[in-house]
Amino acid sequence: xxxxxxxxxxxxxAIEEDHGYAARRLDYGPGALNEEPKRRYHILLMAPAILTLxxxxxxxxxxxIYMSLHKVSVARSDRWVGLDNYARLFGDVKYxxxxxxxxxxxxLCLTLEILIGVVLAVILNGSxxxxxxxxxxxxxxxxxxxxxxxxxxxxxxGTFGWYHWLFQSIGILGETSILADIDTAMxxxxxxxxxxxxxxxxxxxxxxxxxxxxxxxxxxMVDGAGSLRNFFTVSLPNIYPFLLIAILLRFxxxxxxxxxxxxxxxxxxxxxxxxxxxxxxxxxxxxxKLGRGAAIAFTLLIVTIVLGLILVRIFDDPKKQVASGEAxxxxxx
Amino acid sequence: xxxxxIENVWKYYGETVAVQDLNLECRDGEFVCVLGPSGCGxxxxxxxxxxLEHISAGQILFGDKRINELAPKDRDIAMVFENYALYxxxxxxxxxxxxxxxxxxxxxxVTKKVLDAAKLLxxxxxxxxxxxELSGGQKxxxxxxxxxxxxxxxxxxxxxxxxxxxxxxxxxxxxxxHLQQHQGVTTVYVTHDQLEAxxxxxxxxVMHDGVLQQFGTPAxxxxxxxxxxxxxxxxxxxxNLILTEVATEADRPKLTHKGFTIDLDxxxxxxxxxxxxxxxxxxxxxxxxxxxxxxxxxxxxxxxxTRQLLGxxxxxxxxxxxxxxxxxxxxxxxxxxDRPCYISYxxxxxxxxxxxxxxxxx
Ligand SMILES: Nc1ncnc2c1ncn2[C@@H]1O[C@H](COP(=O)(O)OP(=O)(O)OP(=O)(O)O)[C@@H](O)[C@H]1O
Ligand SMILES: [Mg+2]
Numbered sequence: 241x242x243x244x245x246x247x248x249x250x251x252x253x254a255i256e257e258d259h260g261y262a263a264r265r266l267d268y269g270p271g272a273l274n275e276e277p278k279r280r281y282h283i284l285l286m287a288p289a290i291l292t293l294x295x296x297x298x299x300x301x302x303x304x305i306y307m308s309l310h311k312v313s314v315a316r317s318d319r320w321v322g323l324d325n326y327a328r329l330f331g332d333v334k335y336x337x338x339x340x341x342x343x344x345x346x347x348l349c350l351t352l353e354i355l356i357g358v359v360l361a362v363i364l365n366g367s368x369x370x371x372x373x374x375x376x377x378x379x380x381x382x383x384x385x386x387x388x389x390x391x392x393x394x395x396x397x398g399t400f401g402w403y404h405w406l407f408q409s410i411g412i413l414g415e416t417s418i419l420a421d422i423d424t425a426m427x428x429x430x431x432x433x434x435x436x437x438x439x440x441x442x443x444x445x446x447x448x449x450x451x452x453x454x455x456x457x458x459x460x461m462v463d464g465a466g467s468l469r470n471f472f473t474v475s476l477p478n479i480y481p482f483l484l485i486a487i488l489l490r491f492x493x494x495x496x497x498x499x500x501x502x503x504x505x506x507x508x509x510x511x512x513x514x515x516x517x518x519x520x521x522x523x524x525x526x527x528x529k530l531g532r533g534a535a536i537a538f539t540l541l542i543v544t545i546v547l548g549l550i551l552v553r554i555f556d557d558p559k560k561q562v563a564s565g566e567a568x569x570x571x572x573x
Numbered sequence: 574x575x576x577x578x579i580e581n582v583w584k585y586y587g588e589t590v591a592v593q594d595l596n597l598e599c600r601d602g603e604f605v606c607v608l609g610p611s612g613c614g615x616x617x618x619x620x621x622x623x624x625l626e627h628i629s630a631g632q633i634l635f636g637d638k639r640i641n642e643l644a645p646k647d648r649d650i651a652m653v654f655e656n657y658a659l660y661x662x663x664x665x666x667x668x669x670x671x672x673x674x675x676x677x678x679x680x681x682x683v684t685k686k687v688l689d690a691a692k693l694l695x696x697x698x699x700x701x702x703x704x705x706e707l708s709g710g711q712k713x714x715x716x717x718x719x720x721x722x723x724x725x726x727x728x729x730x731x732x733x734x735x736x737x738x739x740x741x742x743x744x745x746x747x748x749x750x751h752l753q754q755h756q757g758v759t760t761v762y763v764t765h766d767q768l769e770a771x772x773x774x775x776x777x778x779v780m781h782d783g784v785l786q787q788f789g790t791p792a793x794x795x796x797x798x799x800x801x802x803x804x805x806x807x808x809x810x811x812x813n814l815i816l817t818e819v820a821t822e823a824d825r826p827k828l829t830h831k832g833f834t835i836d837l838d839x840x841x842x843x844x845x846x847x848x849x850x851x852x853x854x855x856x857x858x859x860x861x862x863x864x865x866x867x868x869x870x871x872x873x874x875x876x877x878x879t880r881q882l883l884g885x886x887x888x889x890x891x892x893x894x895x896x897x898x899x900x901x902x903x904x905x906x907x908x909x910x911d912r913p914c915y916i917s918y919x920x921x922x923x924x925x926x927x928x929x930x931x932x933x934x935x
Contacts, residue, residue: 460655462645
């Protein structure tokens with residue numbers, strides 16, 4: 241059958257050629273290309289914004305570098321120490337452990353938030369109670385992190401905490417509070433972060449789901465996809481850019497916001513939850529070793545920027561957006 | 574590969590009725606065109622067949638199986654969407670491979686089938702592009718490709734070649750028809766282009782305002798339209814439908830008009846008298862009229878209103894008593910605008926429609 245079709249095709253093109261009206265093509269170009277209009281004034285218009293931005297971000301940035309190269313103390317004047325502050329970080333177990341804990345904390349939070357957030361969004365999308373439920377979900381997000389920390393501090397409390405009692409009755413926890421046990425304290429913090437920020441992921445994902453074209457979903461269903469398959473092959477690639485923004489926001493927040501950790505554990509028990517930003521806080525504002533603190537802060541900043549840039553790169557790369565539903569293809573950048 | 578019965582199907586969107594009490598039978602392997610103007614409920618019918626739209630009332634059967642409740646994936650159908658519905662994040666090749674991959678076909682076969690279909694549709698040089706990098710016609714061909722890579726029980730085409738240029742459209746008509754006949758897949762093909770329907774379909778279902786007007790072979794639809802609406806919609810240039818009065822002269826019925834009188838006899842005469850109607854619409858296709866500058870007995874007298882060249886033929890519009898007759902004739906016809914001319918006709922090709930209901934009375 242293919243053969244006859246092909247033969248047919250051949251005869252078609254033969255007819256076309258026979259008529260001899262092959263389109264005439266120009267094989268020379270214009271003498272000169274017209275100049276594209278230039279826009280010069282926009283630099284002028286943007287100047288005030290750029291200058292302000294420079295003053296509030298670039299100045300502190302250099303100040304940070306300056307501090308990290310000095311022994312800074314409140315009483316005496318700053319003393320130049322070169323890279324000493326950095327060199328000492330390598331031998332500092334609390335510093336390296338801080339990194340490990342930060343990675344663990346951030347990974348746990350991100351994974352749970354994305355998973356739960358996306359599932360919630362899919363369930364909510366188009367459901368009858370969508371509007372009401374979204375409003376309810378938004379509440380944790382509107383709470384200040386310190387307040388959230390305090391609320392959970394009471395819920396976790398070993399003697400009168402309601403959640404503690406609940407966990408204890410199911411048999412997950414023993415006598416000690418979740419925050420007081422070296423093995424569970426990290427989970428206690430992760431739960432709070434997930435509780436507070438999953439709604440953000442849900443919200444962003446919902447916005448993405450609204451923009452998944454109905455016709456593609458329909459075409460895919462006709463092509464033979466069930467609803468789960470439909471989600472992975474059509475919805476997911478479509479909401480993928482939205483998810484990347486959410487991941488970017490959340491991972492940067494995890495690297496910066498420690499309000500609820502300070503309220504709940506302050507890095508303890510032992511050093512079980514002393515993730516790098518908490519350690520940085522201790523060094524700078526508990527022990528007032530501002531120079532060393534600045535060195536830690538600078539390394540943290542660089543890593544954040546690099547990771548952020550990588551994410552943005554993935555985000556901008558149209559080829560990466562193919563993803564074709566199979567997760568994993570996107571992260572091997 | 575399966576017969577389709579649409580039984581008393583209705584489609585409501587809230588208050589709007591898109592399809593009214595539709596009854597259609599497509600035989601196994603038949604090519605059925607659903608023909609109608611924009612907004613007549615063609616796509617709604619299609620989407621109900623595909624399982625994308627709830628069937629408000631009635632039922633659809635594939636073979637003996639009621640499919641109202643079946644999910645699209647369980648209906649064994651392939652559909653070309655009106656708006657292409659390609660996956661923008663996939664390449665052309667991946668788009669076309671999608672249904673095969675869903676069915677779990679092995680990679681080598683997928684590649685081969687996609688390439689074959691792409692060659693047939695002349696898009697094999699575009700396989701690595703994304704849909705945004707394609708023109709409308711190319712997108713449409715990818716959408717067709719996604720459908721013909723596999724052999725389902727039913728093909729559903731929703732205006733699949735509407736965005737192609739005339740030449741390519743003619744090609745695609747042949748190819749699709751050829752493919753369908755080879756594979757013997759039952760096909761429902763939606764179009765608003767009567768030429769497409771006439772040239773491709775085994776049977777045509779003409780719809781108007783959600784109501785099925787006529788269901789029959791292209792020849793039936795063309796030569797025996799059941800009402801003025803079908804008569805006017807099918808055929809290009811459209812049929813002349815002139816309002817006339819019925820009169821009798823010595824027991825012989827005739828149609829009178831300000832510009833002419835037509836004596837009826839035989840079957841037409843009986844029909845004209847049977848209904849006791851005062852006014853009838855006289856219908857005759859432009860190609861069944863002859864125009865000449867010389868008077869002949871019984872010819873309708875008029876003046877040339879316009880001349881339009883239709884390639885090999887000439888369409889002459891003749892004004893007579895405030896009405897116009899369209900006549901298809903040879904470009905050799907010498908009548909210039911405003912010249913008097915004479916139209917002769919063969920009553921064997923004429924139609925009579927009730928002026929009130931529009932129904933054919935022959
Ligand atoms: N989702 C919908 N909600 C409400 N009304 C609809 C919907 N889809 C279609 N309609 C209405 O139903 C009628 C039939 O629409 P349908 O899409 O079936 O027309 P169609 O014959 O395919 O027209 P076209 O040739 O323009 O594609 C139209 O009057 C349209 O306005
Ligand atoms: Mg339509």
